[in-house]
Amino acid sequence: MDAAGYAMLELQGLTRRFGATLAVDQVSLAVPAGQMLGIIGRSGAGKSTLLRLLNRLIEPTSGRILSEGREVTALRGRALRAWRRDCAMVFQQFNLVQRLDVLGNVLIGRLAHQHGLRRALVLLAGAFTAGERAMALAALERFGLLEVALQRAETLSGGQQQRVALCRALLQQPRLILADEPIASLDPANARVVMEALRQVNREEGITVLVNLHHLDTAREYCDRILAMQAGRVVFDGAPAALDAARVREIYGISEEEFAAEAAARAEAGRAAA
Ligand SMILES: Nc1ncnc2c1ncn2[C@@H]1O[C@H](COP(=O)(O)OP(=O)(O)OP(=O)(O)O)[C@@H](O)[C@H]1O
Numbered sequence: 001m002d003a004a005g006y007a008m009l010e011l012q013g014l015t016r017r018f019g020a021t022l023a024v025d026q027v028s029l030a031v032p033a034g035q036m037l038g039i040i041g042r043s044g045a046g047k048s049t050l051l052r053l054l055n056r057l058i059e060p061t062s063g064r065i066l067s068e069g070r071e072v073t074a075l076r077g078r079a080l081r082a083w084r085r086d087c088a089m090v091f092q093q094f095n096l097v098q099r100l101d102v103l104g105n106v107l108i109g110r111l112a113h114q115h116g117l118r119r120a121l122v123l124l125a126g127a128f129t130a131g132e133r134a135m136a137l138a139a140l141e142r143f144g145l146l147e148v149a150l151q152r153a154e155t156l157s158g159g160q161q162q163r164v165a166l167c168r169a170l171l172q173q174p175r176l177i178l179a180d181e182p183i184a185s186l187d188p189a190n191a192r193v194v195m196e197a198l199r200q201v202n203r204e205e206g207i208t209v210l211v212n213l214h215h216l217d218t219a220r221e222y223c224d225r226i227l228a229m230q231a232g233r234v235v236f237d238g239a240p241a242a243l244d245a246a247r248v249r250e251i252y253g254i255s256e257e258e259f260a261a262e263a264a265a266r267a268e269a270g271r272a273a274a
Contacts, residue, residue: 006069008033008176008208009054014063015232016049023049025232026063033175034206036199038213038223038240042252042262045229047212051178054210055087056080085112088169090179090198093273094161098154102145102164105153106136109171132171139167143197158271159190166197170205177201179211183218185271195222214263216248216256228252 007030016024024046031037039047052058054065056072065072067083075083088109096105110132128136140146143163148156153164162182169177179198183191199222202209213219219226220240228236228243228251235251236243245256252259 006066007031008035008067010066012064012066014050014053014065015061016046016053016058017061022232024053024060027232027234028063029227029234029237031208031210033208034202036202036209036211036222036224037227038211038219038225039227039229040213040216040219041229042259043266044231046232047229048180049232050229051089051180051210051212054176054178055084055089085172086175088172088174088177090162090165090169090177090182092181092184094158094165094185096153096161096164096168099152101150101152102140102156103133103136103149105164106139106167106171107132109168110135112172136167136171139170140164143167157190158186159193162186162190162194163197166194166201170201174207177207177209177211179209181212181214184214184267185273187271191218198222214266216243216259216263219243 009031011027011029014024014027015022027050039050041047049058053060054072056075060073063073067086072083097108107128110128137146137149140149143166145160145163145167148160153161156164165182177198182198183194186194195218198209198211201207211223213223220243223240226236226238226240226243227234230251236247248254248256248259254262
């Protein structure tokens, strides 16, 4: 909560229906600024839909989202653009421009701050300022990517590409990072590097992070709090240590090993698709 008692995010009865499917069902919770919140669940639980509702990529069927007391679900026009700039997204498949160099990909994060003629100029002529370039280079250096700054994104490993995507997110100067299965396409070593980078950003900049994860172990290791979803509903919301093997079985009706095996199979499918 901030000094006025407001949460960074407050969800009130947030619901999204797709036809007969309740993808997100009456979700109510508050997220304090600076928290690293892991969201877990089996396939189809509603994790992606929840993140997409938060940055208004999709609209709720009912319910509200507030940020520091302001109703996000009511924002329009310039205020909505500003909110989207506050929420940087990180995706499973990195979403880099493969033929563009790494530096160019990171600078794309600055476009969220350009409007009108200036944005057109930047888009057409790549007319970023020296300050913006310095910012991008500093972000790349921070995550060990300076030496690949001028390489095309397509020449990088998955783990490097996801760190580039994180640098791009940082150039947006967000207050919130919404990461949708950011490590699902990575091998365990790269997954670790990316999770460390996310946590570093969370701890050092105080950026609130909401991260969808398949692996319980990862959520336990890196997150301050875990939300478990099942059929659109939040079925557990608490400290990582409280989500023990018995609780997992109670929630999902499968053992923690079966949950991990399912997660591993999805990770394998994610890598094959990458
Ligand atoms: N655009 C859409 N149109 C129709 N149904 C959708 C749409 N997006 C999501 N759904 C449905 O909503 C439910 C929740 O999907 P969502 O992608 O949010 O789950 P998830 O927990 O992120 O799953 P996964 O881990 O497999 O990505 C699923 O039943 C899905 O089929």
